[in-house]
Amino acid sequence: MAAIEIDGVTKRYGDVVAVRDLSFEVEEGEVFGFLGPNGAGKSTTINMLLDFVRPTEGTVRVLGHDTHDESVTVRDHLGVLPEGFSVYDRLTGRQHLEFAIESKEADDDPDAILERVGLSAEDGDRKAGGYSKGMAQRLVLGMALVGDPDLLVLDEPSTGLDPQGARQMRDIVREEAERGATVFFSSHILGQVEAVCDRVGIMRDGQLVAEDSIEGLRETTSADTVLDIVADDVSEQAVADVRAIDGVSEVERSGDALTVSCESDVKTTVLTTLEDAGVDVQDFETEEASLEDLFMAYTTDEQEVTA
Numbered sequence: 402m403a404a405i406e407i408d409g410v411t412k413r414y415g416d417v418v419a420v421r422d423l424s425f426e427v428e429e430g431e432v433f434g435f436l437g438p439n440g441a442g443k444s445t446t447i448n449m450l451l452d453f454v455r456p457t458e459g460t461v462r463v464l465g466h467d468t469h470d471e472s473v474t475v476r477d478h479l480g481v482l483p484e485g486f487s488v489y490d491r492l493t494g495r496q497h498l499e500f501a502i503e504s505k506e507a508d509d510d511p512d513a514i515l516e517r518v519g520l521s522a523e524d525g526d527r528k529a530g531g532y533s534k535g536m537a538q539r540l541v542l543g544m545a546l547v548g549d550p551d552l553l554v555l556d557e558p559s560t561g562l563d564p565q566g567a568r569q570m571r572d573i574v575r576e577e578a579e580r581g582a583t584v585f586f587s588s589h590i591l592g593q594v595e596a597v598c599d600r601v602g603i604m605r606d607g608q609l610v611a612e613d614s615i616e617g618l619r620e621t622t623s624a625d626t627v628l629d630i631v632a633d634d635v636s637e638q639a640v641a642d643v644r645a646i647d648g649v650s651e652v653e654r655s656g657d658a659l660t661v662s663c664e665s666d667v668k669t670t671v672l673t674t675l676e677d678a679g680v681d682v683q684d685f686e687t688e689e690a691s692l693e694d695l696f697m698a699y700t701t702d703e704q705e706v707t708a
């Protein structure tokens with residue numbers, strides 16, 4: 402059973418099609434990063450997962466249950482950090498957690514959760530109305546963790562977090578996945594996504610334009626890998642030979658150093674071509690396309706996606 406099954410889902414708001422014939426699955430135990438530019442349809446999709454919004458067409462199943470018809474069953478196994486959440490100003494942080502523990506009939510220790518999300522016991526005694534944005538974000542994450550949910554859905558979990566908070570968030574995502582939970586989260590902070598996700602899905606104009614591991618995305622985009630090569634006996638002919646390789650987009654030479662921008666799968670061809678041309682390769686380093694490069698390749702028209 403997949404943790405999330407989205408099948409032929411379309412969501413229209415009047416004339417606006419927020420999500421268009423979307424289908425994909427997230428396996429149990431997977432950490433899935435949900436990406437896309439502003440307005441691509443991420444929040445709409447998450448809101449349909451949580452039954453906050455009904456699809457115009459198609460079905461959404463979470464943990465094997467229809468999100469709408471069996472919403473109560475689903476909710477028992479779900480931990481949610483929603484977008485634009487609000488805290489209750491007059492309740493303390495600890496009271497928020499106690500409330501979440503009671504309503505989920507869980508037996509978590511509120512202080513252990515406070516510590517896990519980086520709030521002190523004193524913070525827990527304070528009214529949440531006086532919390533900073535990042536503190537409130539930490540508290541709501543803590544509430545999502547109550548009851549060891551099978552699926553964690555986090556909409557922009559890193560918003561407002563300081564670098565230490567962002568690291569704690571990554572650690573928590575990893576710990577939750579190790580425990581066996583599925584984690585589905587949207588984010589614009591691609592470094593975070595790159596650090597924790599098994600797979601990513603990239604939305605654009607209401608559709609999923611890519612769905613793969615980051616390594617898999619590298620293989621299917623034209624986002625370049627950069628090869629920094631140090632070599633002896635670099636001839637003009639050798640440079641010309643490398644330039645002529647299909648998949649090489651740029652070659653820069655500075656003395657005996659070469660910088661070659663190319664598709665990931667022609668790296669070896671670049672090196673063997675140099676050697677065949679009599680160049681003595683001393684050393685090389687590769688800089689793989691970052692998730693940001695891949696994101697740009699899939700969400701702008703500037704770069705071509707080959708598969």
Ligand SMILES: Nc1ncnc2c1ncn2[C@@H]1O[C@H](COP(=O)(O)OP(=O)(O)OP(=O)(O)O)[C@@H](O)[C@H]1O
Nearest residue numbers: 414417418419437438439440441442443444445446
């Ligand atoms: N309640 C609504 N009424 C009308 N249009 C809506 C509504 N909610 C979303 N939309 C539209 O649907 C499209 C997708 O919006 P959505 O909020 O899902 O994007 P997103 O990918 O989450 O964007 P962001 O990264 O900015 O949060 C947008 O064009 C948006 O204007």
